[in-house]
Amino acid sequence: xxxxxxxxxxxxxxxxxxxxxxxxxxxxxxxxxxxxxxxxxxxxxxxxxxxxxxxxxxxxxxxxxxxxxxxxxxxxxxxxxxxxxxxxxxxxxxxxxxxxxxxxxxxxxxxxxxxxxxxxxxxxxxxxxxxxxxxxxxxxxxxxxxxxxxxxxxxxxxxxxxxxxxxxxxxxxxxxxxxxxxxxxxxxxxxxxxxxxxxxxxxxxxxxxxxxxxxxxxxxxxxxxxxxxxxxxxxxxxxxxxxxxxxxxxxxxxxxxxxxxxxxxxxxxxxxxxxxxxxxxxxxxxxxxxxxxxxxxxxxxxxxxxxxxxxxxxx
Amino acid sequence: xxxxxxxxxxxxxxxxxxxxxxxxxxxxxxxxxxxxxxxxxxxxxxxxxxxxxxxxxxxxxxxxxxxxxxxxxxxxxxxxxxxxxxxxxxx
Numbered sequence: 001x002x003x004x005x006x007x008x009x010x011x012x013x014x015x016x017x018x019x020x021x022x023x024x025x026x027x028x029x030x031x032x033x034x035x036x037x038x039x040x041x042x043x044x045x046x047x048x049x050x051x052x053x054x055x056x057x058x059x060x061x062x063x064x065x066x067x068x069x070x071x072x073x074x075x076x077x078x079x080x081x082x083x084x085x086x087x088x089x090x091x092x093x094x095x096x097x098x099x100x101x102x103x104x105x106x107x108x109x110x111x112x113x114x115x116x117x118x119x120x121x122x123x124x125x126x127x128x129x130x131x132x133x134x135x136x137x138x139x140x141x142x143x144x145x146x147x148x149x150x151x152x153x154x155x156x157x158x159x160x161x162x163x164x165x166x167x168x169x170x171x172x173x174x175x176x177x178x179x180x181x182x183x184x185x186x187x188x189x190x191x192x193x194x195x196x197x198x199x200x201x202x203x204x205x206x207x208x209x210x211x212x213x214x215x216x217x218x219x220x221x222x223x224x225x226x227x228x229x230x231x232x233x234x235x236x237x238x239x240x241x242x243x244x245x246x247x248x249x250x251x252x253x254x255x256x257x258x259x260x261x262x263x264x265x266x267x268x269x270x271x272x273x274x275x276x277x278x279x280x281x282x283x284x285x286x287x288x289x290x291x292x293x294x295x296x297x298x299x300x301x302x303x304x305x306x307x308x309x310x311x312x313x314x315x
Numbered sequence: 316x317x318x319x320x321x322x323x324x325x326x327x328x329x330x331x332x333x334x335x336x337x338x339x340x341x342x343x344x345x346x347x348x349x350x351x352x353x354x355x356x357x358x359x360x361x362x363x364x365x366x367x368x369x370x371x372x373x374x375x376x377x378x379x380x381x382x383x384x385x386x387x388x389x390x391x392x393x394x395x396x397x398x399x400x401x402x403x404x405x406x
Contacts, residue, residue, distance in 0.1 A: 267325050271329055
């Protein structure tokens with residue numbers, strides 16, 4: 001039986017029993033989804049565990065994850081997600097984790113390449129910003145969306161290699177999410193729709209015209225760094241081996257790449273990107289006042305790289 | 316001194332260089348054109364003397380300088396666990 005909600009997330013058709021707030025809903029089709037999200041009973045432990053952490057355990061086909069106060073999630077073979085809510089959690093709270101952490105782990109379980117990166121569309125290419133949580137990926141994606149560069153993804157970026165050997169970045173199918181502090185400074189307060197999650201104070205922002213659902217070739221990859229002491233934004237190109245290692249290191253969950261025996265696949269994508277797209281370190285001050293300067297620096301860099309065909313866009 | 320590859324390494328050509336990764340621990344190393352040639356020669360175990368002789372033929376380099384460079388390069392590879400060096404013929 002088809003489930004009531006359906007989405008395209010990271011290139012996958014996802015059917016869900018619960019609404020995945022923040023994702024762009026699309027018409028329900030034939031019911032042959034890649035991934036199904038259901039509510040149901042989730043066991044407390046797994047059999048034949050191959051690796052564990054404080055809140056998770058995995059076996060050959062299963063991955064069990066607990067988000068305290070929200071839900072327990074059971075992922076099966078990269079196809080099924082079962083959610084058992086914990087006390088007082090509502091489905092919006094659960095949805096946040098389904099489209100984020102859980103989907104990222106599911107992509108690892110499917111053997112797909114997924115980077116911890118935001119991606120923006122610039123002249124038909126995907127520009128990736130890699131960084132850990134808090135590095136400024138969402139803020140960069142939002143600031144670029146304000147200037148007309150559509151956001152493909154703000155946290156997890158699925159990558160495939162096409163039949164001519166190019167790395168392709170996939171949209172996460174989500175509206176942008178942001179830290180509350182970021183929203184205020186970007187003057188998007190009135191656009192904030194729904195609090196993402198009370199505890200973490202993120203907001204969904206309606207960006208329909210600035211969300212891209214396309215899959216685009218990777219144009220360039222930046223690893224985000226804070227410039228200390230504060231200096232103007234600067235891009236620096238690491239050598240080839242550091243470039244490849246840097247992409248590999250920004251796997252969504254590097255530990256799972258190792259535990260799931262997927263280093264070879266990540267090596268292939270990392271060297272493909274190092275070869276075809278160019279990898280740079282982007283150091284910039286973290287202050288919001290500095291964002292326009294950082295973006296101007298980026299636009300100059302895109303022009304140097306020949307990524308801009310129609311000149312520089314202004315807000 | 317005989318030299319042989321060690322462990323399971325993946326490699327990919329990127330421009331003039333070769334990027335290699337250890338499948339065991341995910342460690343990355345990069346080889347320039349000469350390093351890539353030495354790695355290629357090590358498809359089977361070889362004596363250092365033999366490696367140096369081949370490089371002197373193929374590249375514009377003096378034998379003594381070549382030997383010094385090769386030894387320091389091999390020491391580096393050994394440090395990263397990519398090769399083993401043995402004084403006696405390898406089994």
